[in-house]
Amino acid sequence: MKAQSETVLSVDQVSVRFGGLVAVADMTFSVRAGEIVGLIGPNGAGKTTAFNVITGFLRQTSGDVRYHTTLLNGLKPHQIAKLGLVRTFQRTSVFQESSVFQNVLTGLHCRGRATLWDTLLQTARQKDSERELADHAKEILHFVGLDHRADEPAGTLPYGEQRLVGVALALAVRPSMLLLDEPVSGMNPSETARFIKLVREIRDTGVTVLLVEHDMPMVTRVCDRIVVLNYGRIIAEGTPAEIQNNQDVIRAYLGQGKKRA
Amino acid sequence: MNRFLPWLFVALLASVPLWLTDFYFLHILITTGIFIIAAMSLNLLLGYTGQLSLGHVAFFGIGAYTSALVSLGFHVDLFPGFTVTLAPQPAWFAMLCAIAVAGLTGYAIGKLAFRVRGAYFVIVSISFAEVVRLVAVNWVELTQGPMALNNIPALTLGAGAFEISFLRKPAFFILVLILGVASFIVVARLVNSRAGRAMIALRENESLAMSVGIDVTRYLVIATIISAAMAGMAGALYAHYIRIVDPDIFLFLYTVTMVIMVVTGGKGTLAGPIIGGIIFGFIPEFLRVMEIRPEVQWIIYGVLMILVVYFLPQGIVPAITHYLTSRKHRHEADVLPAASTPVPRP
Numbered sequence: 001m002k003a004q005s006e007t008v009l010s011v012d013q014v015s016v017r018f019g020g021l022v023a024v025a026d027m028t029f030s031v032r033a034g035e036i037v038g039l040i041g042p043n044g045a046g047k048t049t050a051f052n053v054i055t056g057f058l059r060q061t062s063g064d065v066r067y068h069t070t071l072l073n074g075l076k077p078h079q080i081a082k083l084g085l086v087r088t089f090q091r092t093s094v095f096q097e098s099s100v101f102q103n104v105l106t107g108l109h110c111r112g113r114a115t116l117w118d119t120l121l122q123t124a125r126q127k128d129s130e131r132e133l134a135d136h137a138k139e140i141l142h143f144v145g146l147d148h149r150a151d152e153p154a155g156t157l158p159y160g161e162q163r164l165v166g167v168a169l170a171l172a173v174r175p176s177m178l179l180l181d182e183p184v185s186g187m188n189p190s191e192t193a194r195f196i197k198l199v200r201e202i203r204d205t206g207v208t209v210l211l212v213e214h215d216m217p218m219v220t221r222v223c224d225r226i227v228v229l230n231y232g233r234i235i236a237e238g239t240p241a242e243i244q245n246n247q248d249v250i251r252a253y254l255g256q257g258k259k260r261a
Numbered sequence: 262m263n264r265f266l267p268w269l270f271v272a273l274l275a276s277v278p279l280w281l282t283d284f285y286f287l288h289i290l291i292t293t294g295i296f297i298i299a300a301m302s303l304n305l306l307l308g309y310t311g312q313l314s315l316g317h318v319a320f321f322g323i324g325a326y327t328s329a330l331v332s333l334g335f336h337v338d339l340f341p342g343f344t345v346t347l348a349p350q351p352a353w354f355a356m357l358c359a360i361a362v363a364g365l366t367g368y369a370i371g372k373l374a375f376r377v378r379g380a381y382f383v384i385v386s387i388s389f390a391e392v393v394r395l396v397a398v399n400w401v402e403l404t405q406g407p408m409a410l411n412n413i414p415a416l417t418l419g420a421g422a423f424e425i426s427f428l429r430k431p432a433f434f435i436l437v438l439i440l441g442v443a444s445f446i447v448v449a450r451l452v453n454s455r456a457g458r459a460m461i462a463l464r465e466n467e468s469l470a471m472s473v474g475i476d477v478t479r480y481l482v483i484a485t486i487i488s489a490a491m492a493g494m495a496g497a498l499y500a501h502y503i504r505i506v507d508p509d510i511f512l513f514l515y516t517v518t519m520v521i522m523v524v525t526g527g528k529g530t531l532a533g534p535i536i537g538g539i540i541f542g543f544i545p546e547f548l549r550v551m552e553i554r555p556e557v558q559w560i561i562y563g564v565l566m567i568l569v570v571y572f573l574p575q576g577i578v579p580a581i582t583h584y585l586t587s588r589k590h591r592h593e594a595d596v597l598p599a600a601s602t603p604v605p606r607p
Contacts, residue, residue, distance in 0.1 A: 057468065081474035089472070095465040106462045110474040112455035116483065119454040120447060126454065133455070173473050 005033045008177055008208050009054070009085070014063030016049050016232075023049040025232040027063070031177070036199065036209040038219040041229035042252060047212040048090065050229070051181050055087045056080045067177070082110055084176035088183060093166030096155030100146055103154050103165055104137040107172030111136065136172070144168045144198060160191040164198075171202070178202060180211040184218050196222045220244065228252070274438055278431035286546075287430045293542030294437040295498050296515075298444050300522035300534035302491035305448055307520070308529035309457065310484045311464030312374060315383050316390030317492060318516040323366055324359040324493025325500040325510050326397060329410045331355035332501075337403050352416040356497040363493020364486050371485030387513075394511035409507035416501045433502055440498065444491050449531050451487065460484050464529075525569045527576025536577050541566070 010030040016023045024046040031037045039047050052058035054065055056077040065072040067085050075083075095103050112133055118126040141147050144164045149157060154165050163183055170178055180199075184192045192215065199222050203209055213219050219226060220240035228236040228243060230252040236243055243249055281287055303317045334349035350358075370389060374382050397404045404410065415428040416436070427433045451457050459480040462470035470477050500506050518541070526537025544565065548558040573580040 055472065057471075076476075077468075077471035078474045078476045081472055086474075087472050089469060093469070095462055095469065097465055098461065102458065106458045106470070106475075107473045109455060109459055109462075114455055116456055119450055119456055122450060130454070169469070169473055 005035075007031070008033045008068055009210065010064075010066045011050070011054065012064045012066070014050070014053060014060045014065060016046070016053060016058065017061045022232050024053070024060075024229075027229070027232070027234060029227050029234060029237065031208055031210055033208055034203065034206070035224050036203055036211070036222055038223035038226045039210060039212045039229065040214075040216070040219055040226060045229040046232040047229055048181060049232075051087060051179055051212060054080075055085065055179060081173055084174070085179070086170045086173045086175035086177070087179040088163075088166040088170050088181055090181045090185070094154035094157075094162050094169070097153060099151050100141065100154050100157070100165055100168075101137055101150040104140050104168050104172050105133055107140075107169035108133045108136055110173060140168050140171050143171070143201075145194075159186040160188065163187065163195075167198070167202075175207055177208040177210065180209065180213075182213055183211060184213060184215050192218055271438070271442055275435065278434055284430050287434055289543065289546045291430065291434050291437055291502060292499075293538060294434070294441055295495050295502070296518060296522065296542060297535055297538035298437070298441050298498070299492050299495040299515075300519045300526075300538050301441075301444050301448055302488045302495065303519045304523045304528060304534045305451070305460075305484055305488040305491070307523055308527075308533065309452055309464060310460045310481055312378070312481065312485075313383050313520075314370075314386040314488075315513075315516055315520070316386030316388070317488075317519055318511055318513070319386075319390035319393045320363045320367060320489040320492035321496035321499070321515065322390075322393060322397065322510045324363045324496025325506045326404060326410070326496075327362040327493070328352070328355040328359035328497035329413045329500045329506045330403070331358045332414050333410060333412070335403055349414075352414050352501055353418055356416070356494065356501070359493045359497035359500075360490045363496070364490035367485040367487075367489025368482060370489070371482035374481055374485065390511055390513070390516065394508055397508040397511060404508070407507060409505050411505050413500055413504040413506065415504065427501070437498060440494065444494070445531070445535075447487070447491070452531070456480060456483060461529075521566060525566060525573075525576055527578035527580075530576065530578040530582075533576050533578045540577075 007030045012028055014027045015025050027046070027050060039050065041047055049058065053060045054072070056072065056075050056079070059074070067080070067083055070083060072080055072083075072085075095106060098106065112129050114123075114126040114129040117123075118129070138147070138150075141150055144167055146161065146164055146168060149161060154162060157165065163186070167178075167180070167183065183199075184195050187195060196218060199209060199211075211219075211223070220243075223240055226236075226238065226240055226243045227234060228246075228249050235248045235252060236246045238246070277290065278287065281290075299317070299321050302320075303314065306312050306314050306317075331347065331350050332352045332355035334347050336344065336346045338344045370386065373385060377385055398406050400406070401408070415426060416433075417427065418425045425432070427436050452460070459470065459475045459477070462473075462475055463477045463480060467477055496510070499510070521541050522537040523534050524537070525541060526535065527533030541562075544562055545558060548561060553561070569577065575583075
């Protein structure tokens with residue numbers, strides 16, 4: 001059933017070169033609405049580079065990225081975020097000094113209705129808008145399960161919870177597609193299990209998910225489809241079961257057959 | 262109580278001209294007040310968007326020169342056959358011009374900061390201030406160069422029988438207080454809004470800010486415009502108070518004074534520039550009154566500053582807030598166990 005839904009993100013023959021180094025070569029894949037797709041590969045395979053290109057943090061050397069019908073080439077990160085394509089980051093995922101609540105309020109930036117004049121003159125619209133944003137922030141914190149941490153500085157939270165703040169920030173933008181960069185790295189197994197549930201809940205609200213991850217059990221549990229990158233090239237694509245039995249993938253991760261124990 | 266405390270402070274300041282008869286001390290209050298306004302404007306850039314502008318005095322000086330020139334009028338030959346003449350304008354109008362011109366320069370610098378950040382922005386801002394100073398020194402026809410612009414009219418509002426003059430110190434002190442409170446409210450409203458959160462986000466983590474759809478350039482430019490306009494207003498106040506403006510107004514020392522006020526008080530806090538401004542604005546005068554040798558005065562000043570920055574790297578205001586909250590928590594911790602473990606009595 002999902003196979004028939006429309007394509008939302010299409011990456012078409014994208015290459016990225018840093019001088020002589022080819023970070024991504026001729027990458028072509030697409031993501032359909034409502035899918036959870038995993039982008040995996042050994043270290044240095046070009047996964048984060050691909051993310052940076054899709055979200056406008058890096059310009060590709062050649063190729064096109066399209067979201068729905070919009071060509072993303074040359075758009076700035078904040079413009080892409082406004083289209084509903086929102087990412088999280090590997091490490092630097094929160095505004096350290098601000099409270100968790102303030103973090104989410106910041107994420108709600110685009111939903112605020114007050115103009116600069118409203119702010120300076122403290123108009124009714126300014127106050128209404130701030131109240132609305134505070135309500136939204138509470139809802140989002142409740143959704144990701146961080147209500148009890150609302151007033152703490154985000155930088156003081158345990159690593160796993162900081163990842164959740166990062167997701168809450170991204171959700172605040174009201175994305176139609178979410179890109180998660182290694183979301184469970186640094187999480188313990190029970191946090192990971194809870195996170196998998198959260199990703200499914202997010203998808204069930206109508207958000208398409210693309211994630212980069214090293215934790216293979218997590219990827220195979222949560223993803224509908226997996227794309228495997230190695231040395232900047234896509235070497236395999238398919239369902240988790242197909243990928244687990246793919247000889248090229250096994251070779252990329254573990255080396256040649258004979259040496260495998 | 263916390264809501265009324267700031268207003269109590271303002272009321273106390275407003276009463277100063279009623280009981281303070283020493284005009285020299287009132288003069289110190291006025292100049293310190295003007296520099297506190299400039300420091301508040303610097304805090305918006307340095308404390309909230311995290312951009313260190315070491316040429317902030319340029320906006321202050323541009324405000325002072327604009328206000329002086331518009332209120333004095335000028336006559337300049339731009340090139341043969343083309344002259345610009347301006348008749349003297351009322352001082353209040355000149356001040357508005359000063360705010361506008363300083364704001365416009367802020368816009369240009371903000372746009373430039375989009376390309377250069379961090380150390381490069383610092384260098385660009387210093388160079389900018391130096392260029393403006395050189396213009397003030399060399400464009401003698403307009404600025405009188407080192408001969409200075411003299412006899413700048415005092416500020417008056419209204420006309421005829423209803424004219425209010427700010428020539429005398431008590432009236433000028435009240436004016437500085439009103440504009441200072443207004444500047445404080447502008448900064449406070451701004452930083453507690455969506456725009457302010459965008460600025461703080463830019464300081465904390467620029468990539469993350471962009472990823473949630475914040476147009477960081479736009480908010481950096483807005484912050485620079487408001488900050489520059491406010492510094493320009495402070496400069497205009499200075500021009501109409503001292504009533505003489507020369508290129509020394511662009512001294513690097515003034516920028517340093519503002520930075521010291523912001524950093525010791527606590528950058529990125531609303532009260533920081535005020536506390537830092539009061540302490541480091543008064544210390545030199547206080548030391549002078551104590552009749553300490555001038556060299557020793559500056560040594561004490563420097564040592565005090567180093568001590569504050571060394572022991573309270575975040576500044577005085579964050580240190581006090583931290584102390585108060587931790588004491589409150591400790592207090593709660595002391596009270597709670599006693600209440601929850603009643604001692605059974607036979």
